[in-house]
Amino acid sequence: MSLKDKYQSALDFAKEVGAEMENFHEEDGHIVFNGTVATPYLRNAIWDKLKTINGLKKDDAAPAEVKANIKVSDDSVYHKHTVVAGETLGKIAKHYFDDASKYVAIFEANKDILKNPDLIVVGQVLSIPNP
Numbered sequence: 488m489s490l491k492d493k494y495q496s497a498l499d500f501a502k503e504v505g506a507e508m509e510n511f512h513e514e515d516g517h518i519v520f521n522g523t524v525a526t527p528y529l530r531n532a533i534w535d536k537l538k539t540i541n542g543l544k545k546d547d548a549a550p551a552e553v554k555a556n557i558k559v560s561d562d563s564v565y566h567k568h569t570v571v572a573g574e575t576l577g578k579i580a581k582h583y584f585d586d587a588s589k590y591v592a593i594f595e596a597n598k599d600i601l602k603n604p605d606l607i608v609v610g611q612v613l614s615i616p617n618p
Contacts, residue, residue, distance in 0.1 A: 490518040490552060497536045504529050506557075520555040527617065528566035528583065530557045564596070566615040570607050583615050592616050 490513045498511050501522060506529070508522040520537070524530050534549065534557065541550045549555070568579060576590035583589075594604040596616040601607065 489513065490516075494518045494520065494537065494540060494553070497533065497540060500536045501533050504532065506533065514554075517552050517554045520553060521557070523558040523560055525560055526564065526566040527559050527562055528615065530559050533557055562617070564614045565617045568613045568615050570609055570611045570613060572609050574607065576604050576607060579613070579615070584618060 491511070494511075497520065498508065501508060501520075501524070504524065506522045506524045510519055510521050512519050524533065534555070535545050537550065537553050537555065538545065538547055543550065565583065568583070570579075576593050577587035580589040580593055581587040584592075590604060593613060593615060594601055596614045600611060600613075607613070
């Protein structure tokens with residue numbers, strides 16, 4: 488299997504999350520994976536995908552065969568999250584930060600649209616602050 492075939496699912500994922508890919512090719516025994524995404528969260532999600540292809544965990548170093556440069560077009564926030572039914576700020580914080588108690592940071596970052604941390608509305612777009 489070629490490296491390009493091996494990492495095709497990461498490319499597909501990157502495109503699904505809106506990455507603008509500059510290049511994706513094999514070069515000197517490496518896969519070159521360069522592009523731009525909207526937020527740091529999406530950059531991290533692509534890196535996590537690249538790692539899991541090799542059976543690595545999120546906190547592991549990048550695979551040696553990967554040469555990637557994933558740029559972020561807006562690093563003023565970690566991500567923009569659209570609220571769906573059944574979510575709470577705690578659940579959202581758990582998803583992005585692995586810590587439900589960080590809901591306070593999300594509330595503080597969105598005081599312009601939120602008046603009460605217990606009252607979020609489906610369809611609201613929340614700024615997820617940088618960790």
